[in-house]
Amino acid sequence: MSKKLNPHIKFWLALARVPGVGPVAVRRLLALLPIEHVFNASRAALQGAGISEKLVAALQTPPWELVGQDLRWLEQPENTAITIQDPEYPEQLKEIADPPPVLFVKGRPEILHGPQIAMVGSRNPSNIGVKIAVEFAQALAEAGFVVTSGMALGIDAASHQGALNVGGLTIAVAGTGLDRVYPACHKSLATDIVANGALVSEFPPGTKAKTGHFPRRNRIISGLCQGLLVVEAAQQSGSLITARMALEQNREVFAIPGSIHNPLARGCNALIRQGAKLVETAEDIFEELGQYNQGYKSIGAQMHQTALDLEQQNLLKLIPYSPITVDNLVQDSGYSVETVSSMLLVLELQGYIAAAAGGSYYRIQ
Helix, strand or coil: CCCCCCCCHHHHHHHHHCCCCCHHHHHHHHHHCCHHHHHHCCHHHHHHCCCCHHHHHHHCCCCHHHHHHHHHHHCCCCEEEEECCCCCCCHHHHCCCCCCCEEEEEECHHHHHCCEEEEECCCCCCHHHHHHHHHHHHHHHHCCCEEEECCCCCHHHHHHHHHHHCCCCEEEECCCCCCCCCCHHHHHHHHHHHHCEEEEECCCCCCCCCCCHHHHHHHHHHHHCCEEEECCCCCCCHHHHHHHHHHHCCCEEEECCCCCCCHHHHHHHHHHHCCCEECCCHHHHHHHHCCCCCCCCCCCCCCCCCCCCHHHHHHHHHCCCCCEEHHHHHHHHCCCHHHHHHHHHHHHHCCCEEEEHHHEEEECC
16 A cells, blocks of 8 residues: 655655755745645746746656656655655754755655764774764763764764664764665665665755755754764864854854874864864753753763773883884883783773784773
């Protein structure tokens, strides 16, 4: 049996397909006409709404064949399209300056109304950055927040995975149509997100990845959330663009600080200087946004460690939060290579340090 669709959905799908029709043009059109009359309106009426001659011509030749493909996509059980006039459209997203007229959803559309924390960061993060993203996402998901991100490589993927690890809910906002996965290596992750949350896009099925799509995607990521957490970001990065959008949308912005020597920390440190809240544990976020989630829990990202002997403690004090080589530790500690290597293994197993490239280690606790 076919799904029952919104009787006017084909007109919304046509609007989403007409080149050049963005949120501003849709707002002008709907102020003038009901959606079902847009495509049979006269040229004079459309021009009277401030619609350009080029766009008027496009509206008079809508791509009905592509709309038919979209309707067939919507027939699939897990696929939905929500228009800005539907009660299912997330109220939080309506508040932004240019909300998408149509949201395509694959998965569970009801979770778009849940309290959301967006998490963004570098596509090429450090090992510690990935670990922090996973731990924070786990803590946020366990506390009742939906973790929202963009399914990109690096921090985005780690954030989604952290929520999934604890059976939490997560939303991925895509810069493509939802019949494809970008990057392609995240097909398995996308499948898990659909099962435990939702994929969301303003782009119709079949839309390929284009550079200009991702800033548009980012405004949806920040628009859906109550707060946005930046984990690692270089000084010039897409994550900082998303953070600026969040500030413009009156969302809370949080940033995890890092070493002044770490290029991936400079963006976060700059955000903190500009007024973002410095975050060290999930509780720092709950203090600001605890009213949005249900059943606040005190959740730490700290690991439980057993006691270290005196030599291990002394070595740990010599290990910074940025990578240091074994040779340097041997020189600084006065211990033999064998002793240092043995203690490093213990410290790594207990979660105090992590290995870096080139046989280096850095402190994480």
